[in-house]
Amino acid sequence: MQRYNPKDIEPRWQKKWADHKIYEATENTDKPKKYVLEYFPYPSGAAMHVGHVRNYTIGDAMARHARMNGFNVLHPMGWDAFGLPAENYAIKNNISPQEAIAENTAKFKRQLTQMGFSYDWSREINSSDPAYYHWTQWFFKLLLERGLAYQKESLQWWCDFDKTVLANEQVEAGKCWRCGNPVTKKALKQWFFKITDYADRLADDLDKLDWSEAIKSMQRNWIGKSQGAEIDFAVDGHDETIKVFTTRPDTIFGATFMVLAPEHPLVHKLTTDEQKQHVTTYVVAAEAKTDVERQETDREKTGVFTGSYAVNPANGEKIPVWVADYVLYGYGTGAIMAVPAHDERDHAFAEKFNLPIVRVIKNEAADEEFTHEPGTLMNSGEFDGQDSQAARENIVKTLAERGVGAMVTNYKIRDWLISRQRYWGAPIPIIHCEKDGVVPVPDEDLPVKLPKVKSYAPTGEGTSVLASVEDWVNVKCPKCGGPAKRETDTMDGFACSSWYFLRFADPHNDKAPFAEDKVKFWLPVDDYIGGTEHAVMHLLYARMWTKVFHDAGMIDFDEPFKALRNQGMILAPDGRKMSKSWGNTITPDEIIEQGYGADAIRVMELFIGPWDQQANWSVEGMGGCYRFLTRIWTLTQEYLEYSDDDKSSEAGHDELLRAINAATKRVSQDIDSMGFNTAIAALMECVNDLYKIKATHGYADRDTWRTVLQTLIQLLAPFAPHITEELWAALGNDSSVHLSTWPKWDEKYLVTNEMTIAVQVNGKLRGEVKVATDADEATVTDLAKAVEKVAAHLEDKELVKTIYVSGKLVNFVAK
RNA sequence: GCGGAUGUGGUGGAAUGGUAGACACGCUGGUUUUAGGAGCCAGUGCCGCAAGGCAUGGAGGUUCAAGUCCUCUCAUCCGCACCA
DSSP states (O other): OOOOOHHHHHHHHHHHHHHHTTTOOOSOOSSOEEEEEEOOOOOOSSOOOHHHHHHHHHHHHHHHHHHHTTOEEEOOOEEOOOSHHHHHHHHHHTSOHHHHHHHHHHHHHHHHHHTTOOOOGGGOEETTSHHHHHHHHHHHHHHHHTTOEEEEEEEEEEETTTTEEOOGGGEETTEETTTOOBOEEEEEEEEEEOGGGGHHHHHHGGGGSBOOHHHHHHHHHHHTOEEEEEEEEEETTSSOEEEEEESOGGGGGGOOEEEEOTTOTHHHHHOOHHHHHHHHHHHHHHHHSOHHHHHHTTTOOOOEEEEEEEEOTTTOOEEEEEEOTTSOTTSTTSEEEEOTTTOHHHHHHHHHHTOOOOOOEEOSTTOSSOOOSOOEEOSOGGGTTOBHHHHHHHHHHHHHHTTSEEEEEEOOOOOEEOEESSSSSOBOOEEEETTTEEEEOOGGGOOOOOOOOSOOSOOSSSSOGGGGOHHHHEEEOTTTOSEEEEOOOEEOHHHHTTSHHHHTTSTTOSSSSOOHHHHHHHOSEEEEEEOGGGTTTHHHHHHHHHHHHHHTTSOSOSOSEEEEEEOOOEEOTTSSOOOTTTTOOOOHHHHHHHTOHHHHHHHHHHHTSOTTSOEEOOHHHHHHHHHHHHHHHHHHHHHHHHTTOOOOOOTTHHHHHHHHHHHHHHHHHHHHTTOHHHHHHHHHHHHHHHHHHHHHHTTOSHHHHHHHHHHHHHHHTTTOHHHHHHHHHHTTOOSOGGGSOOOOOOGGGTOOSEEEEEEEETTEEEEEEEEETTOOHHHHHHHHHHSHHHHHHHTTSOEEEEEEETTTEEEEEEO
16 A cells, blocks of 8 residues: 655645646636635745744635635735845845845745645735836825825934834834834934824724734724813913813813923923923933833833923913923823822822822722722812713813813824835835925836845935935936936835735736726635734734725725734744744744655644644644544545455445534534634544444445545545545546535434433432433433432432433432 | 733643533553554543542632633733823
8 A cells, every 4th residue: 555655745736736727716707705815924034934834724724615615715925025134134145135035935935835825826926026016106106195195304213223214013112123123213304104094993993893802902002092182271471381181181170280291392481490400401311211211210200390380271270380201292292281189190290299189089989089080070169079971071161162172082103104214115206306396206107116236235324225326316307307316215015015915806917006896806805814913013004005095996995804813823842932043943844854744734733722822833743643644544545445345335334424424514614613623623533433434344335435535535625735635536536626515414414313311410420321312301311310320319319300401411409 | 000812631722501621642551573753452630449529720609500601819921001
């Protein structure tokens, strides 16, 4: 008998699938469509490891299963090729980014191919291809036209290692998301996308998405929508007013001081001569602090008095105005009314600087000096006795009538900074003219291609290396023909990935980013599979762009990803993240080389645990999955060898059909609910059953065995595409198992004529009885009472109640 | 601090309120001259000779019956974090 040898089988079928293009998707069919997508990868220098592979294995199992279930499946793949890793890799290896990307995509594609993933490679895209970024630039212009792209000079996060600015989303705990270098602030004129215009919809529409609660809450948290009021406080002896944002206008009578952020423009105006020295020292020190340092102060409150007083518009009292860095200039209005009795931070500040604390909320549940809970108002003049909720509205209404207050909604999210001072990105299609100012590059001149340069290393001067390519930079103004210069910054790579899922519907279109009917046919993405790392970056940006295209009338949906599936991370066997620095990465290549094959890896990726929970890779477990495939291989090969035998009989017929129908039912239902690990367990059980049947009856019932084996192979096909294709062919099928129709089960094979009933006394298991399936309750309970151990426990007791759960158990309640 | 998740054998994990531990790893024993990362069969939660008892992070509760529902609590992981 031929041994199971994945090294021989797998490449052979991979080639055949490619040659016959069996995974290519077309619009010409009556079948319902299904778009299954995994995040398109960043082709970095390091090869993919088994953690990455899990992502694609889940998507591929879903795509294959959908295909066999009659769906017209789009399952594409491409490359998120622009960005820092490729550029850094190129600099390090002294090659061009173009060469680096070619090298790395080839490597990644080989890795994906050897895993047998069913991608439609005819739709392969690459975001660094001018044919692709042509349309990224076109979308930049669309955003500009719609008032959603603008330039602003401001202090921005700057990574001195990567020599570029970063968006807020790309700074994690004060460090660069790419390299971990602490970021600093740098004043530069930069391009932004106005994601804040979409903050409300981005927050609200989360409710209609089938996404994990974890990601939704991360996005909600990031958007940071909060309802409140803006209130103007007049400054005593000045024309100035201080505008504050508060979510608790009901506590305004308790506002006993105010605090300005150190960066607030009023700080200098309001500071008195006596206080000038203190304030200046404080502000300078605060500005010198990095974000990390501000967080390291352990929340010990610091601040200084400006010398000025504001007037509380609620009660006319004069309250001191302070400067403190616990108030953030970037949020709200950069100034607050401090209510020390009902806000923890204000409370700490007041205690430290001996400022008055006036309680204005009574709360019976928390009847203490300090509470942040809502309650009933006190010390609040005409509003005394109102509850917080009503008081909020009434107080703001009163202030609004005087023109010093209004209800507003505030967001934490900031506009998306997209300029990058690096070479390897899509050039921003803008020309700066001395006369006409900012002029977009006309459509007919797109794409603005990246010029060849000698060195890719960033200058760190706040411009990309493109600034030094003079014959590229210096152009004629498209409007006036006068001297002008190109924008030399490139776009954030996340711009490219904000629309790639649309391009897959029409990847080779050179007249438009996509044909609207094709996008209408395929989109939105039905299942988007990936990790949580993009929660507040890619997934937020892509949602925004989709809404922009929707508003522009290009598409008829406003959410790109109906269902988001976040797979759990695969950790190294030592429980740590796989990384080069730990030296604990495991690649599929080495496992395939060892002879286990891609199919066993795929089974392992899914069987290791629930797909959405993290798991440690296990070398031993890998062996178990290989063994499972070997058992199916052996079973089928033995069958084929014995099939010439003419001693055909019915022996084992019923058992065979019961085993395979039970498996079909469980596997079908489990895959539908993404229970891949239990689906594989059901297949293992079925194989164990078949071995037992074989041991008893041999392969006597040849026809039934053939049906059973074929069905088993179909059920396994989404998980292990190569071995199933090989055995499917060996059983005499001409066309691919992956184009076959998913098997159905028949309940009639699952009924037995005998059932086992558990017998409990007072909820404790005391025995079991075997009865005919159609036995009535009285028969069952009589038999149950007669069970020796049951009788023993019922002795000397009064039977109070008998519970019979049909077909399952009997519970005698006795005292 | 806020938000999200997760706690079950030696290990990964199964269990529409109805026999806790499916399936697999590991381990133990058997078997086949067996060299193959072997295969096949059986056993394997803990205590106990047994009867039986104890077991799903902990404590209560609801129920004939709780891993599952409710209340409180502890631990771990992830995200955000002085957001007014």
